[in-house]
Amino acid sequence: MVVTHNLQSSNSSRVLGNTTGLIEKSTEKLSSGYQINRAADDAAGLAISEKMRKQIRGLNEGSVNSQNGISLVQIADGAMSEIHDMLQRANELSIHAANGTLSQADRQTCQDELDQIKEEIDGVRSRTFFNKIPVLKGLPVNIQGDMITPAYTKTITSGADLPEWLQNGIDNASLTNGYMASTYNTTVNVTYKLEGSDEELTGTATIPHSATYIDFSGISADSVSQLDGKGIYSTCCSCQNRYSIKFDATSETNTATQSGQHHIYTIGIKGATSAADVLNRIMEGTKDFSGELGNPDNHYTKYAIEGSTLVIYDDRSSASQATVWSSIDSTGTVTEVTFEKFSASTGAGWENVNSYNTRATSRYGLFGLGYAETVPVDATYGTKPSSRSADINIHSGAEADMDNKIYILLPNVSCDAMNITTVDFMVPNGPEDAITRIGFAINYLSDERSRMGAYQNRLEHTIKNLDNVTENSQAAESRIRDTDMAKEMVSLSKNNILQQAGQAMLAQANHSTEGVMNLLQ
Numbered sequence: 001m002v003v004t005h006n007l008q009s010s011n012s013s014r015v016l017g018n019t020t021g022l023i024e025k026s027t028e029k030l031s032s033g034y035q036i037n038r039a040a041d042d043a044a045g046l047a048i049s050e051k052m053r054k055q056i057r058g059l060n061e062g063s064v065n066s067q068n069g070i071s072l073v074q075i076a077d078g079a080m081s082e083i084h085d086m087l088q089r090a091n092e093l094s095i096h097a098a099n100g101t102l103s104q105a106d107r108q109t110c111q112d113e114l115d116q117i118k119e120e121i122d123g124v125r126s127r128t129f130f131n132k133i134p135v136l137k138g139l140p141v142n143i144q145g146d147m148i149t150p151a152y153t154k155t156i157t158s159g160a161d162l163p164e165w166l167q168n169g170i171d172n173a174s175l176t177n178g179y180m181a182s183t184y185n186t187t188v189n190v191t192y193k194l195e196g197s198d199e200e201l202t203g204t205a206t207i208p209h210s211a212t213y214i215d216f217s218g219i220s221a222d223s224v225s226q227l228d229g230k231g232i233y234s235t236c237c238s239c240q241n242r243y244s245i246k247f248d249a250t251s252e253t254n255t256a257t258q259s260g261q262h263h264i265y266t267i268g269i270k271g272a273t274s275a276a277d278v279l280n281r282i283m284e285g286t287k288d289f290s291g292e293l294g295n296p297d298n299h300y301t302k303y304a305i306e307g308s309t310l311v312i313y314d315d316r317s318s319a320s321q322a323t324v325w326s327s328i329d330s331t332g333t334v335t336e337v338t339f340e341k342f343s344a345s346t347g348a349g350w351e352n353v354n355s356y357n358t359r360a361t362s363r364y365g366l367f368g369l370g371y372a373e374t375v376p377v378d379a380t381y382g383t384k385p386s387s388r389s390a391d392i393n394i395h396s397g398a399e400a401d402m403d404n405k406i407y408i409l410l411p412n413v414s415c416d417a418m419n420i421t422t423v424d425f426m427v428p429n430g431p432e433d434a435i436t437r438i439g440f441a442i443n444y445l446s447d448e449r450s451r452m453g454a455y456q457n458r459l460e461h462t463i464k465n466l467d468n469v470t471e472n473s474q475a476a477e478s479r480i481r482d483t484d485m486a487k488e489m490v491s492l493s494k495n496n497i498l499q500q501a502g503q504a505m506l507a508q509a510n511h512s513t514e515g516v517m518n519l520l521q
Contacts, residue, residue, distance in 0.1 A: 009509035016502035019495050026492040029483045036481050045480045052477040056470055058398025063466040066459045069394035069408065073459070076135040076411060077452045079128040083413055084445055086117045090420070091438045093117075098431035111425045114434075118415045118423075125414050133392070136413050216275035217308035224272045225249045231267075232310075245282060254285030275308040282310060396462050406462065408455050411448040418444055 029035050036042045036049065096102070097110040125136040214232065228249035242262045251268035258264070267285045272278050286303055303310060397404025415421040418441035423434040 006509060006513055008512055009506060012502060012506040012509045016499065016506055019498045019502055023492065023495045023499060026488050026495060029488050030485065030492065033483050033485075034481055035483045035488070042480075049477055049481045052473055052480070055398045056473050056477060059466050059470045059473070062396045062398060062404070063463050063470070065394055066396045066406075066463045066466065069392075069396075069406065070456050070459045070463075072130045072133075072135060072392065073408065073452045073455045075128060075130050077449055077456070079124050079136055080411065080413060080445055080449050080452070083121050083124055084442070084449070086121055087418075087438055087442050087445060090114055090117050090423075091435065091442065094423075094425070094431050094434035094438055097425040098435065104426070107425045107431070114423065114425065118420060121413070121415055121418075135410055137410075214310040215308065216278055216310065219272075219275040219278055219308075221273040224269055224278065227269060227278070243286075245286065247278075254281065256285070279305045279308070279310055394459065396459075396466065406455075406458065409451070411452070413445060413448060 025041075028037055036046050039046050093110045093114050097107045102110075126134070128134065128136045219227075227247040229247065231244060231246040244262065244264045246264060246266050248266050248268050249270055251266075252270045253268045255266045255268075256263065257266075265282075265285050267278075267281050269278055269281060272281065283303060283305060392408040392410060394406040394408060395404055396406055418437075420434075420437050420441050423437055424430045425434060
């Protein structure tokens, strides 16, 4: 028996301290609702839980982003619904104005209402915003400083050993010595800034030519027969259609056939004695179904006559892609021309001020075979701010990769974009032309609204999937982080009983050395 060290008391005190610590932890878990309140509680579980929390909170925000995306496309669809109604009224006016029972005064009344409709279409486009983002006209790009008007001079040189006539069809075009194999472009350097930003950006932009000359000045009564079986091939600037003009020196009749998306116009040139005769027959033979000369299939790729040349150009205010290949050249250059707005290196949109005045020249020189010819081309370009279709990125996930983005291409529904700005009931065949153009505009707007609806449906599916992933991830994270209240209550009750027992045993241990005093008496 010793009195210096009471080992029984020390042991009871240690066990009681451990039990008290367990009670404190259980109390903390029960009061906070979390079984992990500090990293020491479960180091691995904490790391996993925090990673899952990041994903869950990111998915929740992605769901909110997608809901905002739905609001954006609903605003766009609602505005386009009003424009649809206006276009339907414009179509009614066009059909009414086409009736022969109307006087010019009556048509002027229809025109007055149509003008108001066109103004309101552009007005709706300019007034429709979501969070200050224009949803019907793209994002503007502003040029900083004065308009840029650099002048350039290019020289096209035709080689001496050129092949004979190229056959119709782009696949058969042999681009060899003396032929320009790429788009004829001019490069300019521009400085600009994006709207809402003071940061200056610089970029190099390429301006493609928007039209091409086919020169028939060398045609005469003696040489016209040599055009037999030769011709011109071009593509539509707004669809996948292709157009071929083929010359027939044995007939005076023009015919038109179609094979899928390939429209073939056979131009009878028998009896033609000059370039003017050939050009007039081309124009007459390529009229569209509404009777407009030089307008194949009523699309935007147009033919026009300037002097002794045929000009192929894009008739839209904001051009998109179209390719022209000339195969009626025995001594000059075969030129590929792409109709499109040029873009700076950062993707900003621009358009040419005088886009239809920029032309490449393809010379028809029937008797020039065997010598090189230099054709100077002078062009002055100007640039101005341009509205372009804009990508809105809806970030619908918790990570930074591009798989978590949904791209929404905002529509451009201006009168220019729908090609109805110049609709006029007062000109000859104006109402008939309006019926066709407005019909195309209605179809164009229907496509845009359909695309907005598809975006909304996709975003709704995205939200449902995000909510499902969030719910199940939250359940998994809860199993790691949250307190099992029933289990913890059992542990607390057990430890309370052990604490009371430990206190009693500690008291007994403290009294165990009192027997020593009896021995000393």
